[in-house]
Amino acid sequence: MTADRVVLGIESSCDETGVGLVRLATDGTVELLADAVASSVDEHARYGGVVPEIASRAHLAAMAPTMRRALDESGLELSDVDAIAVTAGPGLAGALMVGVAAAKAxxxxxxxxxxxxxxxGGHVAVDTLEHGPLPDRCLAMLVSGGHSQLLLVEGIAEKITEVGTTIDDAAGEAYDKVARILDLPYPGGPPIDKQAKLGNPKAIAFPRGLTGPRDAKYDFSFSGLKTAVARWVETEQREGREIPVPDVCASFQEAVADVLTAKAVRAARDLDVDTLVISGGVAANSRLSELAAQRCAEAGIALRVPRPRLCTDNGAMIAALGAHVLASGAxxxxLDMPANPGLPVSTIVVQ
Incomplete structure (x- = not known):
């Protein structure tokens, strides 16, 4: 490269409309210039989950204003942009199409x-905005409403391989469903985390899914845990006992964090990598961060977690991945590229 280049990123895979701007320097480093996000989460709260049609319409309404906010934040104009990156998948079909159509235009x-x-890949690349370049090989754990995955990253723009994934409910999805059982607000992550700090994580022995000797070592399952919480609450209510919400939240959260961190550390050891990156909305969970830090320190594994704002869906992460892809010479x-709701993680850039 002979000059710095500005990359604009557009994210619209679910319920956040994100526009980010980064500067790709001649030495390959990536600097965050702007990160503007418009969320439609309040419009979905009454339904207890994301409604695809509502999300798509919200993206249409928010795209241009969010673009303007990002440009204003960076002090740049559209004419300063050298390349555009957009989420092509995975995600909700209608939501993806809004972002892809805007990026093409x-x-x-x-x-x-x-x-x-x-x-x-964007969720992994965003950590480079916080902590600099990734090592040649690292393990990434993505935990959100739609994803619970372990990924072996061998060059952020070159090769990402799925090591483990959820076979049913993702961690964030389980949080939302348990919050509904306990009459807590949507999305369920923050209110459960808040209640858990007041409770006893050992009060209730909730199950740890897929942790038996014959179970898949790196895959996740939280559906059984969610059902166990529901059955426990139903039994207490049937017996006329008051539900100890803080204890339920603390015990549930401990089960989730225990499984996630144990499997991540095991995979890192087995794959001989010494760096773990955790990203996705659930990465902001206090107990997950605490237990991951403890177990990584004991195993001699470096832990990297972006700040909470960058963990959730945003345009900055897509701009960051776009910058790395651009630097790789891909x-x-x-321009006739389709949105692909089922895009595999091994496809880093659509060509």
Whole structure:
């Protein structure tokens, strides 16, 4: 490279409309310039989960204003943009199409290359905005409402391999369902975390899914845990006893954090990597962060967790991945590139 380049990122895979801007320096480092997000979470709260059609319409309404806020924050104009990255998948079909259509329009109008990138890879790449370049090999654990995955990263723009995944409810999805059982607000992560700090994590022995000797070592299952919480609460109510919400939250949260961190550390040891990156909305959970730090320290594994704002869906993570893809010399995506709700994590950029 002979000059710094500005990459614009657009994210619309679920219920956040994100626009981010980063600067790719000549030495390959990536600097965050702006991160603007518009969330439609309040519009979904009454339903207890994301409604795809509502999310798509919210993206349509928010795209242009969010773009303007990002540009204002960075002090740049659209004419300063050298490349555009957009989430091509995975995600909700209608929501993805809004972002992809917008990115194509901007790329065509500006005459700059377009890169359709992987949402999951973006969650890994965003850590480089916080802690600098990733090592050549590392393990990433993504924990959110839709994903609980372990990924072996061998070059953020070159090769990402899925090591483990959820076979049913993702961790964040389990939080939302347990919150509904306990009449706590949606999304369930923050209110459960808050209640858990007041409770006893050993009060109730909730199960740890897929932790038996014959179970898949790196896969996750939280559906049984969610059902166990529901059955426990039903039994207490049937017996006329008051539900100790803080204890239920603390015990549930301990089960989730225990499984996630134990499997992540095991995978890191087995794969001989010494760095673990945790990202996704659930990465902001206090107990997960605490237990991960403890177990990584005991195992001699370096732990990297982006600040909470960067863990949730945002345009900065897509701009960051786009910058790494651009630096790698990868070919741009075609302008007829489709949105792909089932895009595999191994496809880092659509070509």
């Amino acid at each position: 901007y790329a065509s109008a500006l005459g700059v290359p377009l890169y359709g990138v992987n949402h999951l 070919k741009p995506s075609p």
